[in-house]
Amino acid sequence: MARVISIVNQKGGVGKTTTAINLSVYLAKLGRRVLLIDLDPQANATSGLGIDYNTISIGLYEVLLGPNSLRDVTSPGPTENLYIVPSSQNLAGANIELVGHPEREFRLHNEILNIKPDFDYIIIDSPPSLGLLTINGLVAASEVLIPVQCEYFALEGLGQLLNTIGLIKEHIKADINILGATMTMYDERNKLTRDIFEELYRYFPHKIFRTVIPRNAKLAEAPSFGKSIWHYDAASVGAKAYQRLAREIDFR
Ligand SMILES: Nc1ncnc2c1ncn2[C@@H]1O[C@H](COP(=O)(O)OP(=O)(O)O)[C@@H](O)[C@H]1O
Numbered sequence: 602m603a604r605v606i607s608i609v610n611q612k613g614g615v616g617k618t619t620t621a622i623n624l625s626v627y628l629a630k631l632g633r634r635v636l637l638i639d640l641d642p643q644a645n646a647t648s649g650l651g652i653d654y655n656t657i658s659i660g661l662y663e664v665l666l667g668p669n670s671l672r673d674v675t676s677p678g679p680t681e682n683l684y685i686v687p688s689s690q691n692l693a694g695a696n697i698e699l700v701g702h703p704e705r706e707f708r709l710h711n712e713i714l715n716i717k718p719d720f721d722y723i724i725i726d727s728p729p730s731l732g733l734l735t736i737n738g739l740v741a742a743s744e745v746l747i748p749v750q751c752e753y754f755a756l757e758g759l760g761q762l763l764n765t766i767g768l769i770k771e772h773i774k775a776d777i778n779i780l781g782a783t784m785t786m787y788d789e790r791n792k793l794t795r796d797i798f799e800e801l802y803r804y805f806p807h808k809i810f811r812t813v814i815p816r817n818a819k820l821a822e823a824p825s826f827g828k829s830i831w832h833y834d835a836a837s838v839g840a841k842a843y844q845r846l847a848r849e850i851d852f853r
Pocket residue numbers: 612613614615616617618619620645729785786787814815816817818820821822824839
């Protein structure tokens with residue numbers, strides 16, 4: 602049965618999508634069967650893996666609000682063992698359209714139940730909000746991974762995120778485990794980093810990954826070529842970091 606890991610932070614630009622893509626690729630490289638679900642209407646994980654957003658006729662929207670199953674919309678990814686459920690253009694409307702749905706928080710969870718035996722990992726890339734799409738991703742998850750950018754204001758909003766996860770555990774689904782926080786875009790020359798680490802530790806005692814993702818130009822360039830960091834530059838420090846993170850997660 603798959604471990605379902607939702608990558609969540611309602612702040613934009615903190616490295617969720619970069620982590621979703623590259624973690625998925627490196628878990629697949631470890632021989633695990635991985636499904637990456639792009640839950641963000643901006644479809645960055647979809648395009649970042651070289652899938653043209655405009656050619657998608659059915660995607661996640663048609664699963665959440667239409668007649669399709671996840672199997673109908675799953676396509677093979679760029680590497681063996683990796684599969685992708687792309688976002689779709691009309692997914693942006695889902696946040697609103699789901700409101701009237703009788704099982705609005707459980708749509709993704711219910712669909713994932715049918716495919717859980719097919720994979721070792723299901724990785725969910727979330728949009729930068731705490732709206733119904735993100736809630737669907739959290740309710741579907743067994744574990745939550747929180748990327749935190751090493752910048753001033755990085756910890757803003759984390760209280761609200763933990764509060765949301767707490768409410769979901771209490772009222773909707775008890776078994777969501779916080780897998781941990783991972784520091785992204787780490788720059789060792791930046792003095793703030795140490796302070797951020799210490800403050801982060803207060804939020805997530807014993808839950809900060811040993812692996813820190815450095816700020817690395819190759820990681821930023823790769824998606825513009827529609828490639829994961831493994832395909833773009835496997836020798837880069839960014840690639841090595843995501844490889845380590847995948848091993849660390851697979852070990853837990
Ligand atoms: N470790 C990194 N080093 C350099 N650039 C990065 C790194 N991680 C992400 N980026 C870049 O920062 C931007 C935001 O990252 P992204 O993963 O899209 O964040 P999110 O999904 O949280 O909005 C993107 O342009 C991405 O290429």
